Amino acid sequence: MKDEPSETRVDGSRLWSRLMELAQIGATGVPGEVNRQALSLEDAEACALLIGWATEAGLEPAFDSAGNLFLTLIGNEPDLAPLLCGSHLDSQPTGGRFDGALGVLAALEAASTLAGLGRTRRSLIVVAWSNEEGSRFAPGMTGSSVFAGTRDLHSIREQTDAEGTNLGDALDSFLARFSAIEKRPLGFPIAAYLELHIEQADQLEAHGRVIGSVTGIQGKKTWEIGINGSEAHAGTEPMARRKDALQAFARIAVALQEAVTSEAPEVMFTIGHLDVKPNAPSVVPAQVRFRMDLRHADETTLNRLGALVEQLIDVNAPPCATDIKRLVDAPPNTFDTDLRKGILAAAERLGHPAMELLSAAGHDARHLAKVTRAGMIFVPCRAGLSHHPDEWIEPEHAAAGAAVLLEVLENLLDEEG
Amino acid sequence: MKDEPSETRVDGSRLWSRLMELAQIGATGVPGEVNRQALSLEDAEACALLIGWATEAGLEPAFDSAGNLFLTLIGNEPDLAPLLCGSHLDSQPTGGRFDGALGVLAALEAASTLAGLGRTRRSLIVVAWSNEEGSRFAPGMTGSSVFAGTRDLHSIREQTDAEGTNLGDALDSFLARFSAIEKRPLGFPIAAYLELHIEQADQLEAHGRVIGSVTGIQGKKTWEIGINGSEAHAGTEPMARRKDALQAFARIAVALQEAVTSEAPEVMFTIGHLDVKPNAPSVVPAQVRFRMDLRHADETTLNRLGALVEQLIDVNAPPCATDIKRLVDAPPNTFDTDLRKGILAAAERLGHPAMELLSAAGHDARHLAKVTRAGMIFVPCRAGLSHHPDEWIEPEHAAAGAAVLLEVLENLLDEEG
Numbered sequence: 001m002k003d004e005p006s007e008t009r010v011d012g013s014r015l016w017s018r019l020m021e022l023a024q025i026g027a028t029g030v031p032g033e034v035n036r037q038a039l040s041l042e043d044a045e046a047c048a049l050l051i052g053w054a055t056e057a058g059l060e061p062a063f064d065s066a067g068n069l070f071l072t073l074i075g076n077e078p079d080l081a082p083l084l085c086g087s088h089l090d091s092q093p094t095g096g097r098f099d100g101a102l103g104v105l106a107a108l109e110a111a112s113t114l115a116g117l118g119r120t121r122r123s124l125i126v127v128a129w130s131n132e133e134g135s136r137f138a139p140g141m142t143g144s145s146v147f148a149g150t151r152d153l154h155s156i157r158e159q160t161d162a163e164g165t166n167l168g169d170a171l172d173s174f175l176a177r178f179s180a181i182e183k184r185p186l187g188f189p190i191a192a193y194l195e196l197h198i199e200q201a202d203q204l205e206a207h208g209r210v211i212g213s214v215t216g217i218q219g220k221k222t223w224e225i226g227i228n229g230s231e232a233h234a235g236t237e238p239m240a241r242r243k244d245a246l247q248a249f250a251r252i253a254v255a256l257q258e259a260v261t262s263e264a265p266e267v268m269f270t271i272g273h274l275d276v277k278p279n280a281p282s283v284v285p286a287q288v289r290f291r292m293d294l295r296h297a298d299e300t301t302l303n304r305l306g307a308l309v310e311q312l313i314d315v316n317a318p319p320c321a322t323d324i325k326r327l328v329d330a331p332p333n334t335f336d337t338d339l340r341k342g343i344l345a346a347a348e349r350l351g352h353p354a355m356e357l358l359s360a361a362g363h364d365a366r367h368l369a370k371v372t373r374a375g376m377i378f379v380p381c382r383a384g385l386s387h388h389p390d391e392w393i394e395p396e397h398a399a400a401g402a403a404v405l406l407e408v409l410e411n412l413l414d415e416e417g
Numbered sequence: 418m419k420d421e422p423s424e425t426r427v428d429g430s431r432l433w434s435r436l437m438e439l440a441q442i443g444a445t446g447v448p449g450e451v452n453r454q455a456l457s458l459e460d461a462e463a464c465a466l467l468i469g470w471a472t473e474a475g476l477e478p479a480f481d482s483a484g485n486l487f488l489t490l491i492g493n494e495p496d497l498a499p500l501l502c503g504s505h506l507d508s509q510p511t512g513g514r515f516d517g518a519l520g521v522l523a524a525l526e527a528a529s530t531l532a533g534l535g536r537t538r539r540s541l542i543v544v545a546w547s548n549e550e551g552s553r554f555a556p557g558m559t560g561s562s563v564f565a566g567t568r569d570l571h572s573i574r575e576q577t578d579a580e581g582t583n584l585g586d587a588l589d590s591f592l593a594r595f596s597a598i599e600k601r602p603l604g605f606p607i608a609a610y611l612e613l614h615i616e617q618a619d620q621l622e623a624h625g626r627v628i629g630s631v632t633g634i635q636g637k638k639t640w641e642i643g644i645n646g647s648e649a650h651a652g653t654e655p656m657a658r659r660k661d662a663l664q665a666f667a668r669i670a671v672a673l674q675e676a677v678t679s680e681a682p683e684v685m686f687t688i689g690h691l692d693v694k695p696n697a698p699s700v701v702p703a704q705v706r707f708r709m710d711l712r713h714a715d716e717t718t719l720n721r722l723g724a725l726v727e728q729l730i731d732v733n734a735p736p737c738a739t740d741i742k743r744l745v746d747a748p749p750n751t752f753d754t755d756l757r758k759g760i761l762a763a764a765e766r767l768g769h770p771a772m773e774l775l776s777a778a779g780h781d782a783r784h785l786a787k788v789t790r791a792g793m794i795f796v797p798c799r800a801g802l803s804h805h806p807d808e809w810i811e812p813e814h815a816a817a818g819a820a821v822l823l824e825v826l827e828n829l830l831d832e833e834g
Contacts, residue, residue, distance in 0.1 A: 094648060094695045094703075135697040201653040220652070222698065231511060233803040234687035234710045235637070235778035236618040239678050246688055247674055253667035261656050270651035271663055273698045274691070278510045280552040281639065281690045281708040282779075283804050286511070291698040293651045361652035386650040387700045 010109045010406055012399030018053065018105050019398065022046060022089075023097035033389035034097055038090040038131035038140075039067065039170040044177050046089045050104065050128060051181065057112040059126065062182040066146040066153060067130030067171050070184060073111045075123040075413065081191040083412050084372075085110065085405065086127035088143075088364060092135045096391025098381065098398075103196045104128045106402035110409055120413035122191060129364045130171075131156075137167045138273075138291065139222060139328050144364035147187055148371045192339065192412050193368035196377045196401045198393055200361045202384030210400050211354035212378030213343040217366050218268070218297040218358060219332035221306045224289065225313060227252070229320040231278065231286035246276055246285040248320040255316050256309050260294070267305060268295040268360060291327075297358055299331045333366055339375030339408070346407035352400050361386075377404055427526045427823055429816030435470065435522050436815065439463060439506075440514035450806035451514055455507040455548035455557075456484065456587040461594050463506045467521065467545060468598065474529040476543060479599040483563040483570060484547030484588050487601060490528045492540040492830065498608040499540035500829055501789075502527065502822065505549035505560075505781060512550070513808025515798065515815075520613045521545045523819035527826055537830035539608060546781045547588075554584045555690075555708065556639060556745050561781035564604055565788045609756065609829050610785035613794045613818045615810055617778045619801030627817050628771035629795030630760040634783050635685075635714040635775060636749040638723045641706065642730060644669070646737040648695065648703035663693055663702040665737040672733050673726050677711070680722060685712040685777060708744075714775055716748050750783055756792030756825070763824035769817050778803070794821055 025046045026036030036042040047069050051061045054071040062070050069089075072082070087103025107126040114120060129147070134140020142156040157168030175183075199205075204212050229245035253271055260269045273291040294309065296302040306329075313322055340356065347354035359376065368374040379401040382392040442463045443453030453459040464486050468478045471488035479487050486506075489499070504520025524543040531537060546564070551557020559573040574585030592600075616622075621629050646662035670688055677686045690708040711726065713719040723746075730739055757773065764771035776793065785791045796818040799809040 092695065092697055092700055094697075094700075133697075134699065135695075138698045140699070199653075200650050218652070231805045233617050233778060233805075234689055235635070235685055235712050236616075236801060236803065237685075239682065239684065239686065244687075246691065247670060250667040250670035250674075253664060254671050257664055257667075265656065267656065268652055268654075269656065270661070270699070270701055272651055272700050272702060273696050274663065274693050276691050278552075279690050280509055280550075280804075281555045282551065282557070282687070282710055283509055283511075283689045284687055285689060293699055295652050361650055384653060386653065387697075388648045388650075 009113050010399060010402040012395065012402070015105055015109045015398055015402055016395045019097060019101055022049060022101050022105065025049065026091060030389050032096060032391065034091045034095050035093050036089065036091040037093060037136040038133060039136070039167070039174045043090050044174055047128065050089065054108060054126065057108065058115045059111060062184040063175060063178055064147070064184050064186045066143045066156070066186060067174060068143040068147055069128040071108070071126040073115055073124045075121050076119045077121050078123055080122045081189040082123035082125045083409060084125050084127050084190045084193045084368070085195070085409060086129065087195050087197055088129045088132035090131055090133050092133050092387045094389065095387055096389060098198045098391055098393050099200070099386055100132060102198055102393065102398060102401070106196045106398065106405055109402045110406040113406055114410070122413045124409060124413060132364055136161045141362065141364055141367060142167065144367040148367040149187060150367050150370060153186065190372050192373040193365060194375050194405060194408060195363060195365045196379070196405050197363060198381040198386060199378040200381060200384065200386035203357050204355070204378060204380035205384065207355055208353060209355045210352040210379065210397055211343070211347040211404055212357045213340045213354060214335055214359050214376035214378055215340060215356050216332055216334040216358055217362060218295045218360050219299055219302040220293070220295045220328055220330045220362055221302065222328040223292045224325045224327055225292060226323040227288040227317060227320050228322070229286050232284040234282040234284055237284055242284050243319045244284050245288040245320050248317050249288040249290065251316045252313050255312050259308055259312055260305050263305060263308065264296060264301055295360065297332055330362070330366060333369050335365070335369060335375050336373035339373055342408050342411060343375060343377055343404060346404045350400070350403055350407065352404065377401055426530050427816060427819040429812065429819070432522055432526045432815055432819055433812045436514060436518055439466060439518050439522065442466065443508060447806050449513060449808065451508045451512045452510050453506065453508040454510060454553040455550060456553070456584070456591045460507050461591055464545065467506065471525060471543065474525065475532045476528060479601040480592060480595055481564070481601050481603045483560045483573070483603060484591060485560040485564055486545040488543040490532055490541045492538050493536045494538050495540055497539045498606040499542045500826060501542050501544050501607045501610045501785070502612070502826060503544035503546065504612050504614055505546045507548055507550050509550050509552045509804045511806065512804055513806060515615045515808055515810050516617070516803055517549060519615055519810065519815060519818070523613045523815065523822055526819045527823040530823055531827070539830045541826060541830060549781055553578045558779065558781055558784060559584065561784040565784040566604060567784050567787060570603065607789050609790040610782060611792050611822060611825060612780060612782045613796070613822050614780060615798040615803060616795040617798060617801065617803035620774050621772070621795060621797035622801065624772055625770060626772045627769040627796065627814055628760070628764040628821055629774045630757045630771060631752055631776050631793035631795055632757060632773050633749055633751040633775055634779055635712045635777050636716055636719040637710070637712045637745055637747045637779055638719065639745040640709045641742045641744055642709060643740040644705040644734060644737050645739070646703050649701040651699040651701055654701055659701050660736045661701050662705040662737050665734050666705045666707065668733040669730050672729050676725055676729055677722050680725065681713060681718055684722060712777065714749055747779070747783060750786050752786060752792050753790040756790055759825050759828065760792060760794055760821060763821045767817070767820055767824065769821065794818055
């Protein structure tokens, strides 16, 4: 037990006003909407704002070569592996104000409080991972995956955006804006990783809870599919002779949606991205490329559905041909049992109703869990709505999340090394 | 009967070499492929090349305010309404070398021959209509439709391309490149219009004919359809709760294709253009906009199918909403009977096997037919392939088409006013 509940030891109103200030960077004009994609000017501006706040609080900034931003509160025993705590600052092209931002700014609040107290044994590092969303450079989580060694720097640098810019060039330009900031080597031992995030689903809301202790993340597979047909004149090419790539896509999309939802109604199946060539009104489409995203909590089911969708693409594509490229193949993962318990215990001490739940969305913590003890804390978001301008959390829930984070961090920072 | 067959009176090898030279403008590197979209730099370069050739032959160039290029061979009685003959220079983004280009360059060959003979009574004007294809600024045929008064200049200037540039601004920049060229008023009386074009289907080839006398153009309806769903996170939004605009599109596309082809197998139905928003791999699509193109030779059938597709969109869209915007509604049209006979007779005199046929593709002649006698001559294109890098015609067919054109023009130029 602490002398005073940590609720009063994080500055909830500063946290909220910083969330609102950060949301101005990349604001599109649509109320609540933020477009702050990875390695954009807006992303750099957000990092600069964060560095300013962190420096005021006595934290030391540094970037690694994957574009991850680390803000270090030095402990009494700097040779001990530090604690890492954070999330990401990039958003979807039509994203909201809290996804990612809450986890970074709440970690900064916790660190600011700790900076005002006596020194802890371990150092605490607030982190903003690069390109979590992957909307500009897919797949996402490039920063955390390279940090954790599940991907290598060379391969993420080869990813390209819709304009053909590669991530490597965008990253070099991005880092060049921060020439005055220290660079630190890629990857280092850490004692544990904690991430606060909005739930992006409505279990907490449905159960009337304020804090979620996340048991794990559902598994995810993604693909990039090419459908290759034949360009022809829309007014003259007989229907029976066409190889229309967009019609083949439509057949595939309908068949896949029906098959996966009837096999497993709880599945998450999404075709979010699609390009048509030549995309001219009076030309039969010659080529379609699309991205497919399949998620499920159970590894066996996920693998079965994955094989099914690949098979149904081949069945429905003719007379067009296809190429199927697997991008992400992440099995479901489980977070550290002690951290899960620690989060529930901290919520209880602070009087916040809590529950365990599974994350349907992917998070950087997935990669960190491979190299250290990792845990996640969720707070409710209204109606489970996320990646949307109407994404919303209650200010008191943001403060409660930050308070629980502080409580758990404090225990970890002083534990025996 | 002429003293010598007009076959020998057009320069077939010059026509062919000019077709090849013109195809270098906008050449993409893919063999045969041309990207010379309306009002682009390439379109301007093509006009400049044409003006050079026409000036050498003694023709006088002028643009009107819709971007149409007129090249006049002055007759003995310049107060008589002139004959108009031509086609267009713009191409699809991945177009071929002959669609449009053949009609303009063959008209120039005919005019060059006539310029070398004694003066005709009427003036002959070679025309290159602006933006026939409509691939950059949809719908197309803006130049000919404004010339014929079926659309007005103001409304075509409001059309925008994918980058949001409006046609009016692109047209002003385009015309500014030709400040030294005379401008002529929009629209003027004409005695008749003739257009030579590749068939873009395979009836001539299938029947072993070289010349087609076109009876008319099949009717065409086009739409722009919006599907409005709801943006959501691909990993957390339960399937049953989604309003996925791309899945709604897929259902609609499959239902429409099945319905129209089973009702009328000879229909032409194409969805050639589609945009997805936000088009991010891990976001459920909130909005889809697509273009739909429906063509049929019979007006009653066309109207019945048009009503059917609109109804099926409404049936298949829920839980998404739709907005349906009708763009083009062109009934089938019929070309002038005397011109049709004149084309057949000219082909016979020159010894080219000919037949009457219906055009499946739309052409500028559709609009001219509303204000004057209009006729079209087709030559075969290999396997009916068009709007494609492999689009191909035989050099001797190009020459035959130009010779028939010259023969028909000569008769018209000297007829009583």
